[in-house]
Amino acid sequence: xxxxxxxxxxxxxxxxxxxxxxxxxxxxxxxxxxxxxxxxxxxxxxxxxxxxxxxxxxxxxxxxxxxxxxxxxxxxxxxxxxxxxxxxxxxxxxxxxxxxxxxxxxxxxxxxxxxxxxxxxxxxxxxxxxxxxxxxxxxxxxxxxxxxxxxxxxxxxxxxxxxxxxxxxxxxxxxxxxxxxxxxxxxxxxxxxxxxxxxxxxxxxxxxxxxxxxxxxxxxxxxxxxxxxxxxxxxxxxxxxxxxxxxxxxxxxxxxxxxxxxxxxxxxxxxxxxxxxxxxxxxxxxxxxxxxxxxxxxxxxxx
Amino acid sequence: xxxxxxxxxxxxxxxxxxxxxxxxxxxxxxxxxxxxxxxxxxxxxxxxxxxxxxxxxxxxxxxxxxxxxxxxxxxxxxxxxxxxxxxxxxxxxxxxxxxxxxxxxxxxxxxxxxxxxxxxxxxxxxxxxxxxxxxxxxxxxxxxxxxxxxxxxxxxxxxxx
Numbered sequence: 004x005x006x007x008x009x010x011x012x013x014x015x016x017x018x019x020x021x022x023x024x025x026x027x028x029x030x031x032x033x034x035x036x037x038x039x040x041x042x043x044x045x046x047x048x049x050x051x052x053x054x055x056x057x058x059x060x061x062x063x064x065x066x067x068x069x070x071x072x073x074x075x076x077x078x079x080x081x082x083x084x085x086x087x088x089x090x091x092x093x094x095x096x097x098x099x100x101x102x103x104x105x106x107x108x109x110x111x112x113x114x115x116x117x118x119x120x121x122x123x124x125x126x127x128x129x130x131x132x133x134x135x136x137x138x139x140x141x142x143x144x145x146x147x148x149x150x151x152x153x154x155x156x157x158x159x160x161x162x163x164x165x166x167x168x169x170x171x172x173x174x175x176x177x178x179x180x181x182x183x184x185x186x187x188x189x190x191x192x193x194x195x196x197x198x199x200x201x202x203x204x205x206x207x208x209x210x211x212x213x214x215x216x217x218x219x220x221x222x223x224x225x226x227x228x229x230x231x232x233x234x235x236x237x238x239x240x241x242x243x244x245x246x247x248x249x250x251x252x253x254x255x256x257x258x259x260x261x262x263x264x265x266x267x268x269x270x271x272x273x274x275x276x277x278x279x280x281x282x283x284x285x286x287x288x289x290x291x292x293x294x295x296x297x298x299x300x301x302x303x304x305x306x
Numbered sequence: 307x308x309x310x311x312x313x314x315x316x317x318x319x320x321x322x323x324x325x326x327x328x329x330x331x332x333x334x335x336x337x338x339x340x341x342x343x344x345x346x347x348x349x350x351x352x353x354x355x356x357x358x359x360x361x362x363x364x365x366x367x368x369x370x371x372x373x374x375x376x377x378x379x380x381x382x383x384x385x386x387x388x389x390x391x392x393x394x395x396x397x398x399x400x401x402x403x404x405x406x407x408x409x410x411x412x413x414x415x416x417x418x419x420x421x422x423x424x425x426x427x428x429x430x431x432x433x434x435x436x437x438x439x440x441x442x443x444x445x446x447x448x449x450x451x452x453x454x455x456x457x458x459x460x461x462x463x464x465x466x467x
Contacts, residue, residue: 017345022352029353030396057346061373061459062331062355062382064399 005047006036012045016054032067036105048103049074074103081117085135086124093138106146107185107265110178114139115264118174127171136169143177150181153189157275160210160236161192162228164246165217172217172245175264179216179244182268188275195220195228202235210236211275214260216244240274324431325361330354331373331382332395334365354382357459363432363452365463374424374460378403381459390447390464391439407462410436410446423451427460436467 012033013020023045026032033053035043052070060066077100084092100113118139125131161180165173176192183190191208193201213232215225229241241257244267260267328343329336332354337343348354357373365371370386380403383395391398391406398406409419423433432452438445447464454461 016347018347018352019349022347025352057355059457060355060381061357061375061455061457062395062399063347063353064395065375065381066355067396068399 006044007047007050009035009043009045012050015050016057026063026067030064030067032071036108046104046108052103077103077113078117078120081113082120085117085121085138086131088131088134090134090138093135094142097142106150107182107268110143110146110181111263111265114142115175115178118171122171127169133169136171136174139174140168140177143174143181147177147181147184150184151187153184153187157211158189158191158208159183159271159275160205160208160213160232160239161190162213162215162225162232163192163194163217164215164220164225166219170217170219172219175245175262176216178264179214179267182264183271186268186272188272195224198228198231201228201231205232205235210239212271213239213241214244214271215241215246215257218246242271242274326358327361327364328356328358329364331357332384334367334369334371334384334386354384357454357461358456359454359461360432360452363450363454363461363463365461366465369463369465371461371463372403372406373454374403374462376458376460378421378424380406387464403462404440406440407437407449408440410438420449420451424460424462427451427453437462437464 007015009020009023013023016023023033024043027035033045033049035045038044049070052073053066056066056069056073057063060069077096080099081093081096084090084096097109097114100109104112118135121135122132127136161176163173163176165176167173180190180192189208191204191210193204210232213229215229233239242260243257244260245262246259260270327336330348330351333348333351335348335350337345337349337356339349342349343356346355348356365384368386370390371384372380372387373382375381379400380398381400383391383393383398388394393406403420403424407420419435420437423435426433432450435449435451436446437449438447446467448467450461450463450465452461453459
């Protein structure tokens, strides 16, 4: 995907960089990403769509509305392809989306909304959903394999508390893995029911943050898993992703990550980079009637 | 055999050549330089597209105006019109003009007059009528309705009665 700096994007549109920033404030468009140095980076496709729309629009608002529509067309194409069970066309729709956006935004703005639409139309226990969900998981897996190898040592350990591959939360977890991987962090995802040898794996990777994703596993299973992790790696911040609620968990003291995979990945990056102990890390983990001591000095499970 | 042919004669030009002026569709200001006049986006405020309209229609200093597309949907509001209609341009775009303005004498059965004026805007001289914000009584504006562009659209300029 080709990106443009603010001055380059402004030159394409024949406006000043200040005007471009004023549009971002007033209309929320075009929506730039940030470079590692926090500079704005605009996708070429978005700027080109806006340039064309400006020629046909009577106002900036209507031009932006038109440009947004042309960018949103990818979602319609993907939903159409998945609803017609044409997976090659679905791949092509994502290719089209990637021409206009980053991988993260393609997932956030095209893939996940399209899957939500398919789920709403057919239900998540239907064959069309199953086909689409498998395709989406495969696509996310491919995108993850093409991601650059992790360049940072901190690892995020993800506890998979989702159901099977058809669970919508499983799809969100795959999306989160991809977004975290693309921030440069290492991720490992382990199921909640694999307790044997868990300590060895955790000691080997030395994760800095733990994420419990999904709402299918029972609280006591999650508590046992988290206890084993903390017994091996010490007190770690535990974050919840798509596990009900939005604020601070009443029972666990763990905090909820944002529902958006991109935002959640950014939160995890801040946590991992900061290297500071999350306040929740020192608190006992309690899942309903089970309390798990959080320090490695006192690894005791009390009922 | 005759080689005579009808003599060519000058006839009156049927097209009205009202001078055209360029102005920003948001701040209403004329482009400050010829280079700025060729630009699509206003060089002064950056929030409007530079459009053209007849001199007799174009907004004068302090006048609010609205730009309508051929589908009768609102596609631009001046800063003053945002205040008059109590709506921000991004929230108003793509909504029907009847959501915002109606003829002041709508009760008299001439409710379509505003729409008719917009539809014929490209084919006739600017029309003048009295309008009011939709659903509001006691507030009236004199409106000049005519063509603007490019692309083709209609311009409603509001001034106090």
